[in-house]
Amino acid sequence: MFFRQGGNAVDASVAAALCLGVVSPASSGLGGGASMVVKLADGDEIAYDSREVALRAAEILSFYGEATGQCINYQKSAITFGHLISEEVxxxxxxxxxxxxxxxxSKYLGLPEAFSxxxxxxxxxxxxxxxxxLETWFLRKLSQGGKEILLKTTASALPVFPMSCFRLPKTVIKRLASMMANYWWNSHSHMKKIHWVAWDKMCLPxxxxxxxxxxxxxxxQALELLQKGLKWQIGNGRNTRVWxxxxxxxxxxxxxxxxxKNITFDVNLKVSALIDGATRRWNLxxxxxxxxxGDVQLISASxxxxxxxxxxxxKFNRNGLMxxxxxxxxxxxxxxxxxxNEVLALPSLNPIKERIWKIPTVPKIRxxxxxxxxxxxxxxHLFSNINYLMNLKTQPMGSMEEKRAWPWVLWQNEADDWFLAQEVGKEVELEVTRNDVRAKKRWLPPKEGWLMxxxxxxxxxxxxSLGGAWVVRNHRGVALTHSRRAFSxxxxxxxxRxxxxxxxxxxxxxxxxxxxVFPGDFKExxxxxxxxxxxxxxxxxxxxxxxLLSRMEEFQLKKVSIEENRGASFIAQSITRQNRSQSYVANDHLFWLFELFVNESRSL
Known part of the structure; x- marks a missing residue:
């Protein structure tokens, strides 16, 4: 007997019956005799190999339903037989x-039950x-800007779950890509137009x-690239041989x-011998x-x-997880x-193409x-004209109306309306910005009895070069001590960081x-x-x-914005921007930031 998609009470009931000897374990293989797999409506599958076990299983499922009130829906359940099982059995x-x-x-979770x-x-x-x-989308008569959104958000997502389970045949992938390309270039499902750019090139960034x-x-292929994406991270170095x-x-x-590097070396040398036990870092x-x-530089990088x-x-994610x-x-x-490889060659039109997507206009024009x-x-070919028009915006001559309207050359009647709508949008955005400024974040104190x-x-x-600073303040906003340090x-x-x-x-x-409490820009x-x-x-x-933190009984780590951390930020900037490289620790706060700290304290 075996279970798949398990973890519920049905499995528990059958497993208990197995342990009590009510149901005998199945022999290996499901092809001969009276072997069968019972697939329940909730996705559970149970294998049996005899008529007696089938009788016992029916009793167990009936008992489970009576005891829990969760009766099995036999009309939605199914049995999968081995190919050697006769029709009589x-x-x-x-x-x-x-x-x-x-x-x-039938299908379960969108996938076929069996792949035969x-x-x-x-x-x-x-x-x-x-x-x-795609047939449904053809009826909407969308512009290619709308088609782009639908293909990226919906059509490309349809095969994602099957691909996360197994690798699809190339024939299936080519058919899917062909259908999406047809939708992009054609205006009707029954009409065929020329595909001026190959689909694989349109999939480029x-x-x-x-x-x-x-x-x-x-x-x-994404799940098959483990070997290229994995990075060996040295811990204590005891299991890694240097050479x-x-x-x-x-x-x-x-x-x-x-x-x-050297003529003679210890072939069995372990990486652990290269770690300084006192500092817990590499022994340079x-x-x-x-x-x-070159290897010294690569090794000491982490x-x-x-x-x-x-x-x-x-190694291709900042957090180290695939x-x-x-x-x-x-x-x-x-x-x-x-x-x-040709798209990486220079000179290239790719920089001009990339600039197109940043033009402030509607998607269909881009x-x-x-x-x-x-x-x-x-x-x-219109390469030179397009390049001239894109550079027109940066030229001192010409009116702003002429410069901003050039992407609308084929939609001139819509240009004024569109730019008017953008002006209204800017006014709304400006008002939102004003409201954000009013609600601007500021330094917030720790609770009483704590320091920040x-x-x-x-x-x-x-x-x-690096400038670092810290400022210790109490719940009333009073600066108790601060420090500045220059690093090279x-x-x-x-x-x-x-x-x-x-x-x-x-x-x-x-x-x-x-x-x-330790606030700062240290989110990760x-x-x-x-x-x-x-x-x-x-x-x-x-x-x-x-x-270091194990030496403290209580502490908090808090990610804050620069507005909430202005005092310490100004002190750190004085090192890199004003060349104040002298490091020190001092009580109170800097005299040139006296007003800042006082104002923050008064606003509490």
Whole structure:
């Protein structure tokens, strides 16, 4: 006996009967004898291999219904038989169970119950379903702007669930793509027009000259790209061999083993020997002794997580978890490199095409301009004229009315009405903005008995310099102490955030503060700390935060906007913008921010 889609009381009842010896386990295989699978209306499936077991099963299901009041609907239930079961045995078992429907002909959760024979024929329902949906849309006489929205939001989503379960045959995918292409280019379902641009090129991203339709073949391959998207994350390093395992993340070739620098080396050397146990970071001296400089830089880009075992993470999502969207992006990128490498060549019209989608006009005009640049209209080449018109807006000569109306050259009668509508929309938007300014966020104090340490930073990507600051205030808004610190050689924004936050946490714990609220622009770090299982890519950062915060009995982490963190932000900006690189810790607040802190306190 076996169960699928289990977890409810029906399964529990049958399982209990099995344990008590009321029902005997089935032999392996369902093809011979009286083997059968009972599929219940709620999706549960139970396999039996004898008439006696069928009788027992009928009694159990009847008893379950009487005991719980949840009677089985036999009219909606079905039995799936093995292909060797005779018609006589089928009829006898159906009479015993009281279930006369046979399986494999209906769907469950939108998928066929059984995949026997040709998968192309089994999945033909996807083609029929998509075609029926498109036939309905043809009747609406939509512009291509409307068609774009429907194809992206609805038609492309129809096969998503089947593709998440298994890989569709290429024939099915080609049929679906062909139907969507026909809908895009044709105005009637029974009329065939020329497809001026191939569908696979229309599925390219807008920055590469396409429209951004979903590439079903790439999406179908998304779940098969684990090997290319996985990254080996070093924990304590005990399970990773330095010279034999692929653990170095190379941006050119992906995961690989480290390059050998010296003539002699220990072939059994483990990565754990390269970690400084005191600092929980890489031992740079040890790295420089045995690795080439390029590998030293790659390895030291991410620190080990000594409290965990070595493990895999997904490198195409910031949180380290694989998602269908990120896998689809990887599949599409691989497909572009393989099949459409010409779109990456220079010089190219793609930058002009990309600018089209940012023009403040209705979708049908943007699509028309894209068709012109893609040679998708029979009138011929208009590249130079379109480029001139797009640059016209930046020229000093000419009136604003002339500059703004050029996309409407074929719809001139509608131009004035459309721009009038935009002016009304701007007035409404301006009024909403005024209301937002009135309700502008401001610094909010902690509750009585708690302190607040506002933390801020500013990073200069050109000079790799970082300015950090924190300000401690009580529930009345009084600044008790503050600090400023300059950092150098900070190569990334993520590193800047981590350095600033760890410095602030270490400062608070060394000053023996407790019951502290930490507001700042550290959304991802705070989320990773609160839900570490959802952010495996930030395990090292979370572990460093946890070590420092473990010294506090009570604390809170709070993501705030810059308006709620102005005092600390101004102090941090003084390092990068005013070259005030002297670091210090001081009581009270800066004299040049006296008015700011006083006003925030008075507004409480």
């Amino acid at each position: 089928k009829s006898e078992l159906q009479n015993i169970m009281g279930i006369y429907n046979e399986g494999e002909t 024979g040709s998968k192309i024929n089994t999945l033909s329902y996807l083609k029929d379903k998509t075609q029926g949906r 807008k920055e590469l000259g396409g429209i951004g339709f979903k590439d079903l073949e790439s999406f179908n 034999l395992d692929k653990w170095v993340q190379d941006p050119e070739v992906g995961m690989r083993a480290a390059w050998i 001296q040890a790295l420089e002794e045995i690795f080439v400089p 620190q080990p997580i000594v409290s965990r075992e070595d493990s895999f993470t997904w 998602s269908v969207q990120s896998a689809y992006g990887l599949a599409r990128e691989e497909r572009i490199k393989e099949c459409h 699509i028309f301009l894209w068709k012109v640049l893609s040679e998708a209209i029979p009138e011929g 340490c506002n933390v801020a930073f500013e990073w200069n990507k050109d000079t790799h 050689h900070v190569v990334s924004l993520a590193d800047a 981590l350095k600033t936050l760890l410095w602030a946490l270490e400062s608070m714990t060394s000053m023996r503060y407790d019951r502290m 770090l705070f989320l990773a700390f609160q839900k570490p299982h959802q952010w495996p890519a930030l395990r090292f950062q979370v572990e460093e935060m946890r070590i």
